[in-house]
Amino acid sequence: xxxxxxxxxxxxxxxxxxxxxxxxxxxxxxxxxxxxxxxxxxxxxxxxxxxxxxxxxxxxxxxxxxxxxxxxxxxxxxxxxxxxxxxxxxxxxxxxxxxxxxxxxxxxxxxxxxxxxxxxxxx
Numbered sequence: 001x002x003x004x005x006x007x008x009x010x011x012x013x014x015x016x017x018x019x020x021x022x023x024x025x026x027x028x029x030x031x032x033x034x035x036x037x038x039x040x041x042x043x044x045x046x047x048x049x050x051x052x053x054x055x056x057x058x059x060x061x062x063x064x065x066x067x068x069x070x071x072x073x074x075x076x077x078x079x080x081x082x083x084x085x086x087x088x089x090x091x092x093x094x095x096x097x098x099x100x101x102x103x104x105x106x107x108x109x110x111x112x113x114x115x116x117x118x119x120x121x122x123x
Contacts, residue, residue, distance in 0.1 A: 100118075
């Protein structure tokens with residue numbers, strides 16, 4: 001029995017390399033009835049395309065999973081950050097400049113009265 005299995009392996013070993021490159025495995029017998037080399041080649045191509053499609057789907061799922069994991073990691077990192085210090089509240093008005101600019105026309109009527117009123121002492 002052991003010799004029989006060994007003999008089968010020795011007979012089949014040289015044919016495996018040649019059979020993988022052909023559509024018909026090349027057995028000693030003629031091809032079966034209804035065998036069409038073009039159909040066999042088309043079936044091989046269909047199977048190869050299906051394998052490529054499945055691999056592309058797998059890669060797409062893996063890419064989607066990696067994007068999701070990346071988004072979750074970014075969210076965890078942002079949640080672990082120390083909060084920024086509180087900013088002072090915004091005022092309802094813009095602060096006045098320390099020095100008022102000089103009026104454009106110093107010779108206009110009433111400029112002296114306005115300057116005197118601005119220069120008065122506060123109450």
